[in-house]
Amino acid sequence: MAPMGIRLSPLGMAVFCLLGLGVLYHLYSGFLAGRFAFFMLSEPAAGGPETPHGSAPAGVVDLRELLAVSVLAAVRGGEEVKRVREGNVLNAKAKGKTREGAEEQLTSGDLLSNRRMFYLLKSAFPAVQINSEERVDTADQETVSWDRSIPEDIKQKIQPKEVPAESVTVWIDPLDATQEYTENLRQYVTTMVCVAVNGKPVIGVIHKPFSAYTAWAMVDGGSNVKARSSYNEKNPRIIVSRSHAGKVEQVAKQTFGNKTAIIPAGGAGYKVLSLLDVAEKNQEEADVYIHVTYIKKWDICAGNAVLRALGGHMTTLTGEEISYTGSDGNEGGLIASINMNHKALIEKLPDLEKTSHK
Ligand SMILES: Nc1ncnc2c1ncn2[C@@H]1O[C@H](COP(=O)(O)O)[C@@H](OP(=O)(O)O)[C@H]1O
Ligand SMILES: [Mg+2]
Structure with missing residues (x-):
């Protein structure tokens, strides 16, 4: 039987300690250091580290840039939604049924808007996960690029804020109220982009293509829209x-x-x-x-x-x-x-x- 107590010689102890230190160093310089750097970068980084082109370092995205692209994507997608409706060739077809048995419609407006919105966001932020209501046809790619310009109102209200790309999930709705779109009830139709960080919704853009109205807001950042001054709590509508x-x-x-x-x-x-x-x-x-x-x-x-x-x-x-x-x-x-x-x-x-x- 092996003895229960193991005795190490002083040389053995030294080798053991060195090995332990080696493991700690590896962890710290790699994974932990990366995490720590991301944590530091999550603070507003006015004048922070930038690549030569003014964009965030690889693996990191700037939420202010993401907001700017999200607004642009919602507007560009909205142009397609409007164009298809005004051309009156919706090619509406049933794409399935909801659990409750309501027919779900799909139109050219949904698909063309989706294509625009998806490729604009994907080309600007290739490392970010994008979930869209409609499937993207990879054989039908659109080359749309973002010129990296940030609209003045966003620049004025929002500070740059960098987060790890892997913590971000973007959700696209290329045409909300498709049913109403097919009924020509245009006022209900919107295009939407949302950015979630670690699952929390942080940036929201809601755009009305038929009246060219866009609402955007960023948690702990700013917005171009506000709450009303009063709500009826007793008899709410x-x-x-x-x-x-x-x-x-x-x-x-x-x-x-x-x-x-x-x-x-x-x-x-x-x-x-x-x-x-x-x-x-x-x-x-x-x-x-x-x-x-x-x-x-x-x-x-x-x-x-x-x-x-x-x-x-x-x-x-x-x-x-x-x-x-x-x-x-x-x-x-x-x-x-x-x-x-x-x-x-x-x-x-x-x-x-x-x-x-x-
Ligand atoms: N039971 C359900 N199952 C699937 N989608 C639903 C749903 N209820 C609502 N939705 C979707 O949620 C959006 C808002 O619904 P509503 O207008 O009924 O309030 C619509 O999105 P889309 O128009 O983008 O498909 C609609 O299809
Ligand atoms: Mg929708």
Whole structure:
């Protein structure tokens, strides 16, 4: 049998210590040092380390640049959405059904906008993960490049802020409210880009192609849009889906009473804008946005980021934050509000499980 106690000679001890130091040095100079550098770079880096072309070092992205490209992508995608609608050749076809059995439409507007938005973002930030509602046809690449210019209003309001490229997930919705687009209800249509960092929605862009209106916001950064000065907390107007409603009317009435005003509208982007101070002719106003069926993360991420940046909230119906990494679906419904007691709203909601079995 081997002896239980092992004795090392002084030479053995020295070799052992040297080996240990070697391992520590390797860890520190490689992985840990990299992490530490990213951490330092996450601080606003006015005049920080830059490559000769003024862009962030490899492996790192500047959120201000990402915001600028996101706005451009939403606008450029919107041009396609508008062009297809005005040309009246939508080539609409069914791409499938939702879990509730509603037909999901796909048009040339969705596909052409997606192509533009995806390749613009991908060429500007090749290292970043991009999740889009529509599939990208790699055989049909578009060569669109970003000239690296940052619009004046973004420059004035936002400081450069670098984060590791691997922590970023971009979500694109090339045409929100496709159903309404096919019905020519143009006011509901938006294009959206969202940037999540470690799953948290940080940058949101919501663009209305038919009125050339764009809202953007960055958490802990700035925005070009703000909350309204007041909200009706006692008798809130509830904005809900017109084409994927599920039991939302029932939920809203059970929560706020039978007389509560319910506004059916298309598009998740449009419904988030209805909670804000948006000076737009065809934009309705509401106090709370509720959605009870399954929904995809590209539909809600940009609105979630904008609300969060302005001090509002978008959570599941049980009050959980939605993480914008991993799977593309959100199962828990959503409730969005700003300048209201969001927790109190959630506590008022009926148990959805019970409601759906009624
Ligand atoms: N139950 C569901 N399943 C899948 N997608 C849903 C859904 N409910 C809503 N959505 C999507 O969420 C967006 C907003 O929905 P609504 O207008 O009904 O409020 C729409 O996105 P798209 O138009 O981008 O497909 C819609 O398709
Ligand atoms: Mg959508």
